[in-house]
Amino acid sequence: NDRENCSRGALIVVEGLDRSGKTSQSCKLLSYLDGQGYSVESWRFPDRSTCVGEMISSYLTNKSQLDDRTIHLLFSANRWEKRSLMESKLKKGITLIVDRYSYSGVAFSSAKGLDIEWCKAPEIGLLAPDLVLYLDIPSEKAAERGGYGGERYEQLEFQKEVAKRYQILQDTSWKIIDACLPIEDVEKQMKELVVDSIVTCQKGKPLSQLW
Ligand code: FDM
Numbered sequence: 001n002d003r004e005n006c007s008r009g010a011l012i013v014v015e016g017l018d019r020s021g022k023t024s025q026s027c028k029l030l031s032y033l034d035g036q037g038y039s040v041e042s043w044r045f046p047d048r049s050t051c052v053g054e055m056i057s058s059y060l061t062n063k064s065q066l067d068d069r070t071i072h073l074l075f076s077a078n079r080w081e082k083r084s085l086m087e088s089k090l091k092k093g094i095t096l097i098v099d100r101y102s103y104s105g106v107a108f109s110s111a112k113g114l115d116i117e118w119c120k121a122p123e124i125g126l127l128a129p130d131l132v133l134y135l136d137i138p139s140e141k142a143a144e145r146g147g148y149g150g151e152r153y154e155q156l157e158f159q160k161e162v163a164k165r166y167q168i169l170q171d172t173s174w175k176i177i178d179a180c181l182p183i184e185d186v187e188k189q190m191k192e193l194v195v196d197s198i199v200t201c202q203k204g205k206p207l208s209q210l211w
Helices: 002-006 022-035 051-060 068-080 083-091 102-110 116-123 139-144 156-169 183-202
Strands: 011-016 040-044 095-099 131-136 174-178
Touching: 011 022, 011 102, 022 040, 022 095, 022 131, 022 183, 051 068, 068 102, 068 116, 083 095, 095 183, 102 116, 102 156, 131 183, 139 156, 174 183
Parallel strands: 011 095, 011 131, 040 095, 131 174
Antiparallel strands: none
Protein backbone atom coordinates (compact mmCIF):
# COMPACT_ATOMS: atom_id res chain seq x y z
CA ASN A 1 0.00 0.00 0.00
CA ASP A 2 1.63 3.13 -1.36
CA ARG A 3 0.29 5.56 1.18
CA GLU A 4 1.78 3.52 3.99
CA ASN A 5 5.12 3.01 2.26
CA CYS A 6 5.81 6.69 1.81
CA SER A 7 4.15 8.20 4.84
CA ARG A 8 6.35 9.40 7.65
CA GLY A 9 5.95 9.41 11.39
CA ALA A 10 5.36 12.56 13.41
CA LEU A 11 7.91 14.25 15.65
CA ILE A 12 6.04 15.07 18.83
CA VAL A 13 7.80 16.96 21.62
CA VAL A 14 6.55 17.27 25.19
CA GLU A 15 7.85 20.26 27.12
CA GLY A 16 7.18 21.88 30.48
CA LEU A 17 8.67 22.67 33.85
CA ASP A 18 9.92 19.94 36.15
CA ARG A 19 6.93 18.18 37.77
CA SER A 20 4.51 19.35 35.08
CA GLY A 21 3.67 15.72 34.28
CA LYS A 22 5.67 15.38 31.04
CA THR A 23 7.08 11.98 31.74
CA SER A 24 3.92 10.25 32.94
CA GLN A 25 1.86 11.81 30.14
CA SER A 26 4.44 10.71 27.57
CA CYS A 27 4.13 7.15 28.90
CA LYS A 28 0.35 7.21 28.67
CA LEU A 29 0.55 8.58 25.15
CA LEU A 30 2.93 5.83 24.11
CA SER A 31 0.76 3.01 25.39
CA TYR A 32 -2.38 4.56 23.89
CA LEU A 33 -0.85 4.98 20.43
CA ASP A 34 0.73 1.57 20.61
CA GLY A 35 -2.63 0.04 21.51
CA GLN A 36 -4.22 1.80 18.53
CA GLY A 37 -1.72 0.11 16.25
CA TYR A 38 0.48 3.14 15.53
CA SER A 39 4.16 2.61 15.14
CA VAL A 40 5.61 4.76 17.91
CA GLU A 41 8.67 5.13 20.15
CA SER A 42 9.31 7.17 23.23
CA TRP A 43 12.53 9.19 23.45
CA ARG A 44 13.90 11.69 25.93
CA PHE A 45 16.57 14.34 26.15
CA PRO A 46 19.04 14.41 27.68
CA ASP A 47 19.71 10.87 26.50
CA ARG A 48 21.98 9.86 29.36
CA SER A 49 23.02 6.58 27.71
CA THR A 50 25.69 8.08 25.42
CA CYS A 51 29.16 9.38 26.38
CA VAL A 52 27.95 12.96 26.04
CA GLY A 53 24.86 11.98 28.02
CA GLU A 54 27.01 10.66 30.85
CA MET A 55 28.81 13.99 31.07
CA ILE A 56 25.46 15.76 31.21
CA SER A 57 24.16 13.42 33.86
CA SER A 58 27.19 13.93 36.02
CA TYR A 59 26.73 17.70 35.71
CA LEU A 60 23.03 17.53 36.60
CA THR A 61 23.71 15.44 39.68
CA ASN A 62 26.40 17.91 40.79
CA LYS A 63 29.20 15.39 40.38
CA SER A 64 30.95 17.70 37.97
CA GLN A 65 31.11 21.42 37.30
CA LEU A 66 30.99 22.86 33.81
CA ASP A 67 30.93 26.34 32.41
CA ASP A 68 27.37 27.42 31.35
CA ARG A 69 28.22 27.57 27.66
CA THR A 70 30.03 24.25 27.74
CA ILE A 71 27.08 22.37 29.23
CA HIS A 72 24.75 24.14 26.81
CA LEU A 73 26.75 22.82 23.86
CA LEU A 74 26.84 19.32 25.34
CA PHE A 75 23.04 19.26 25.59
CA SER A 76 22.93 20.35 21.96
CA ALA A 77 25.53 17.76 20.91
CA ASN A 78 23.40 15.13 22.65
CA ARG A 79 20.59 15.99 20.22
CA TRP A 80 22.91 16.17 17.21
CA GLU A 81 24.28 12.70 17.90
CA LYS A 82 20.70 11.37 17.66
CA ARG A 83 19.62 13.42 14.64
CA SER A 84 20.24 10.88 11.88
CA LEU A 85 18.61 8.05 13.82
CA MET A 86 15.68 10.34 14.48
CA GLU A 87 15.31 11.15 10.79
CA SER A 88 15.53 7.53 9.69
CA LYS A 89 12.92 6.41 12.24
CA LEU A 90 10.53 9.16 11.12
CA LYS A 91 11.05 8.26 7.46
CA LYS A 92 10.27 4.64 8.29
CA GLY A 93 6.90 5.83 9.51
CA ILE A 94 7.68 5.71 13.22
CA THR A 95 6.19 8.47 15.35
CA LEU A 96 8.48 9.72 18.11
CA ILE A 97 7.22 11.08 21.40
CA VAL A 98 10.14 13.09 22.75
CA ASP A 99 10.28 14.19 26.39
CA ARG A 100 12.19 17.56 26.19
CA TYR A 101 14.06 18.90 23.17
CA SER A 102 15.72 22.10 21.96
CA TYR A 103 13.18 24.27 23.80
CA SER A 104 14.42 22.89 27.12
CA GLY A 105 17.93 23.48 25.86
CA VAL A 106 17.31 27.16 25.18
CA ALA A 107 14.93 27.82 28.09
CA PHE A 108 17.22 26.40 30.77
CA SER A 109 20.46 27.89 29.50
CA SER A 110 19.02 31.33 28.79
CA ALA A 111 17.40 31.31 32.25
CA LYS A 112 20.97 31.39 33.57
CA GLY A 113 21.51 34.64 31.73
CA LEU A 114 22.98 33.45 28.43
CA ASP A 115 21.82 35.30 25.34
CA ILE A 116 18.80 33.57 23.84
CA GLU A 117 20.01 33.88 20.22
CA TRP A 118 23.36 32.43 21.21
CA CYS A 119 21.52 29.53 22.83
CA LYS A 120 19.39 28.88 19.75
CA ALA A 121 22.28 28.87 17.28
CA PRO A 122 23.61 25.32 17.83
CA GLU A 123 20.07 23.96 17.46
CA ILE A 124 19.81 25.25 13.87
CA GLY A 125 19.38 22.32 11.52
CA LEU A 126 17.99 19.85 14.02
CA LEU A 127 14.62 18.42 13.00
CA ALA A 128 11.70 20.66 13.81
CA PRO A 129 8.89 19.07 15.80
CA ASP A 130 5.52 18.70 14.09
CA LEU A 131 3.86 19.38 17.41
CA VAL A 132 5.04 20.68 20.75
CA LEU A 133 2.78 19.88 23.68
CA TYR A 134 3.57 22.36 26.42
CA LEU A 135 2.30 21.26 29.82
CA ASP A 136 1.57 24.59 31.43
CA ILE A 137 1.74 24.81 35.22
CA PRO A 138 2.58 27.70 37.57
CA SER A 139 6.02 27.11 39.09
CA GLU A 140 4.59 27.22 42.62
CA LYS A 141 2.08 24.52 41.78
CA ALA A 142 4.78 22.34 40.27
CA ALA A 143 6.92 22.78 43.37
CA GLU A 144 3.96 21.79 45.57
CA ARG A 145 3.68 18.51 43.71
CA GLY A 146 6.89 17.61 45.45
CA GLY A 147 9.40 15.17 44.21
CA TYR A 148 11.93 17.78 43.17
CA GLY A 149 14.95 15.56 43.40
CA GLY A 150 18.32 16.97 44.25
CA GLU A 151 19.21 17.78 40.66
CA ARG A 152 20.82 21.04 39.75
CA TYR A 153 17.88 22.93 38.21
CA GLU A 154 15.15 21.76 40.55
CA GLN A 155 14.62 25.01 42.43
CA LEU A 156 11.58 27.25 42.45
CA GLU A 157 13.26 30.56 41.60
CA PHE A 158 15.14 29.03 38.70
CA GLN A 159 12.04 27.26 37.37
CA LYS A 160 10.28 30.65 37.31
CA GLU A 161 12.99 32.02 35.06
CA VAL A 162 12.73 28.95 32.85
CA ALA A 163 8.96 29.46 32.51
CA LYS A 164 9.55 33.01 31.21
CA ARG A 165 11.98 31.73 28.58
CA TYR A 166 9.57 29.02 27.44
CA GLN A 167 7.01 31.78 26.80
CA ILE A 168 9.37 33.56 24.47
CA LEU A 169 10.03 30.34 22.54
CA GLN A 170 6.41 29.51 21.70
CA ASP A 171 5.73 29.20 17.99
CA THR A 172 2.97 27.87 15.75
CA SER A 173 3.88 24.25 16.42
CA TRP A 174 3.01 24.70 20.11
CA LYS A 175 -0.19 23.69 21.85
CA ILE A 176 -0.49 24.86 25.42
CA ILE A 177 -2.13 22.35 27.73
CA ASP A 178 -3.35 23.30 31.18
CA ALA A 179 -1.39 20.82 33.30
CA CYS A 180 -3.48 21.66 36.38
CA LEU A 181 -6.51 19.92 34.87
CA PRO A 182 -7.27 16.37 36.00
CA ILE A 183 -4.79 13.87 34.57
CA GLU A 184 -7.45 12.25 32.36
CA ASP A 185 -8.36 15.58 30.76
CA VAL A 186 -4.75 16.39 30.01
CA GLU A 187 -4.37 12.92 28.56
CA LYS A 188 -7.44 13.26 26.35
CA GLN A 189 -6.33 16.62 24.92
CA MET A 190 -2.89 15.28 24.19
CA LYS A 191 -4.21 12.17 22.43
CA GLU A 192 -6.43 14.22 20.12
CA LEU A 193 -3.68 16.65 19.19
CA VAL A 194 -1.19 13.88 18.55
CA VAL A 195 -3.52 11.81 16.38
CA ASP A 196 -4.25 14.94 14.30
CA SER A 197 -0.58 15.56 13.88
CA ILE A 198 0.14 11.96 12.87
CA VAL A 199 -2.58 12.17 10.21
CA THR A 200 -1.17 15.44 8.84
CA CYS A 201 2.28 13.86 8.57
CA GLN A 202 0.88 10.75 6.88
CA LYS A 203 -0.75 13.00 4.31
CA GLY A 204 2.66 14.25 3.27
CA LYS A 205 3.60 17.21 5.46
CA PRO A 206 7.35 17.63 4.84
CA LEU A 207 9.92 17.36 7.60
CA SER A 208 11.46 20.70 8.43
CA GLN A 209 14.31 22.08 10.49
CA LEU A 210 14.80 24.41 13.42
CA TRP A 211 14.25 27.25 13.79
N1 FDM B 1 17.85 20.36 30.30
C1 FDM B 1 17.36 19.44 29.45
C2 FDM B 1 18.68 21.38 29.87
O1 FDM B 1 19.13 22.22 30.65
N2 FDM B 1 18.99 21.46 28.54
C3 FDM B 1 18.51 20.56 27.64
O2 FDM B 1 18.81 20.65 26.44
C4 FDM B 1 17.66 19.50 28.11
C5 FDM B 1 17.13 18.49 27.15
O3 FDM B 1 18.12 19.00 32.18
F1 FDM B 1 16.35 20.21 34.46
C6 FDM B 1 17.58 20.22 31.75
C7 FDM B 1 16.15 20.17 32.12
C8 FDM B 1 16.15 19.35 33.39
C9 FDM B 1 17.38 18.49 33.28
O4 FDM B 1 15.98 16.72 32.49
C10 FDM B 1 17.15 17.02 33.13
P1 FDM B 1 15.09 15.46 32.96
O5 FDM B 1 13.90 15.53 32.04
O6 FDM B 1 14.74 15.73 34.42
O7 FDM B 1 15.94 14.24 32.76
